Each structure stands twice: as C-alpha cells, then as structure tokens.
Amino acid sequence: MAHPDRTPLLPLEKRRRGIYILPNLFTTAALFAGFYAIVQAMNQRFEVAAVAIFVAMVLDGLDGRIARLTHTQSEFGAEYDSLSDMVSFGAAPALVMYEWALQDLGKLGWIAAFIYCAGAALRLARFNTNIDVVDKRYFQGLPSPAAAALIAGMVWVGIDNGFSGNELRGYACTLTIFAGVSMVSNVLFWSGKSINLRKSVPFIVVIALVLVFALVSSYPPGILFGLFLIYAASGYVMWLLRWKRKHDRNETGTAPQPDNTAPPAAGDDAEPPPRS
Secondary structure, eight states, X not given: OOOXXXXXXXXXXHHHTSOOHHHHHHHHHHXXXXXXXXXXXXXXXXXXHHHHHHHHHHHHHHHHHHHHHTTOOOHHHHHHHHHHHHIIIIIHHHHHHIIIIIGGGTHHHHHHHHHXXXXXXXXXXXXXXXXXXXXXXXXXXXXXXXXXXXXXXXXXXXXXXXXXXXTTHHHHHHHHHHHHHHHTSOOEEEOOTTOOTTSOOOHHHHHHHHHHHHHHHHSHHHHHHHHHHHHHHHHHHHHHHHHHHHHHHHHHSOOOOOOTTSOOOTTOSSOOOOOO
C-alpha cells in the first residue's frame, strides 16, 4: 500500500521522461516493418513490401494502447512513435509506390511521391502540436496509417490480379496525390477513440467481429483495400453532409439578407468555402 507521506524515489516528471521497454518494443517493430518494406521494394518484391506496411499498421496500433494500459506513457515514446510513423507511413509507402508504378511517369511520378511524403510529415507535425486541443472523436485530415493502407492496398491488389505498375500508373498517381492531400486537409475522419475496450458488449458484437475476420481472410488484398477506400471517402461524405445542413439552415434562417443593390466589397463577391 502506498504511503502519502513517503517521497517517491523518482519524481513523476522524471518517470514520464523515462524509456519503457514494452511499448517501445512494438514501436521498434513497426519501424522495422516500414524499413523492411523499403528494402523489399528496392529488390522488386512489391507484394512483400505492401504486406510489411500493413504489419507496421498493426504494430503501430498496439504500442499506444499497450502504453496506456500499462501506464508507461512517456515523452520519449510519443516522439519515437512519430519518427517511426514517418518512416513506416510516410517514406515507405511513397517509395514503394514510386518503385512500382510512378517512376515511368518522370517528373510527375516523383512529384506525386513527394506530395505524399510531405503530406505525411505535415500531418504528423500538426497532430503533435494539436493533440491537446482537438476533438478526440475525430482526426483532422486522413490519418497517415490509413493513407499508407491506400497505397499498400493498391499495390497488393494490382499484383494479386496480375497487373504491372506501369499498367496502373495513372490510377496510382491519382491515388498517391489524393492520399497526400487528404492528410493535410481539414476534413474530419472518425478516430474510433470513443470505443471503450473495457466495456462489456452484447454477444452479437463478438459474432460480428468473427464475421469481419472471416471476410478479411477470404481475400485480404481486396477487402483491406476496399475498407480503407470507404474510410477515406467517409470523411468527404460527412463533410458534404455537414455543408448541406449548414447551407439549408442558412436558407431557412432569419439572418438578414445582404442588400443586392449595394456594390459588393472587395473579396465579398464569392461565398467563402465551408469549413469542416
């Protein structure tokens, strides 16, 4: 039993700055998977590289939860996780896609890969600076693991169906730029952090999870790619719905209408774009 009058051996601030083995072990494994994906892409083993990126996603999702469950969060772990994410979900997908499909496009190819890589870096930097002020239920911009899954999923599906990167280079370029821009957009994406894993659930939820695993195992490349495509589109669908509700409220509201007889002020001739 802890004694309130007893001074701890280490102050709380110093303990938080420590290095804990268990969560950082998973972070290191995710970093290794991302680096392994780059190496395999250089060796023209693109299917293995795509799978390695998905493995990095699983490991990245575990390290944070393990740190919270074991109360081993630290500033070092948070910074290390961000650097690992930059390699696994920023540099690795960009290089894998460039080697597989974009290099034959010349300047457009490496520009598209750079847009994705820079988008991942900016997304991670913004996430770290806004972590204490944003709504935990949503991500601002497409999360970098989901963007990486789009890239890796397309590579995996293309190879599994006998397509070469050169045959799909137009689609690959479009998807790469879309993923990069989505990461730095203001579109909100559901984070899933509102799910309480310690809360009891009905038995039907367990059955649903079994069915999801069975569905994914039936055709992993296509199902995973399709799921992340739906997730990437969901943010824009919700943005359009919010914009439509806001537009409808403005039309039916009692706010005073602008005087059409007066000349518009500079910059007021167009309605500002809606913000999510």
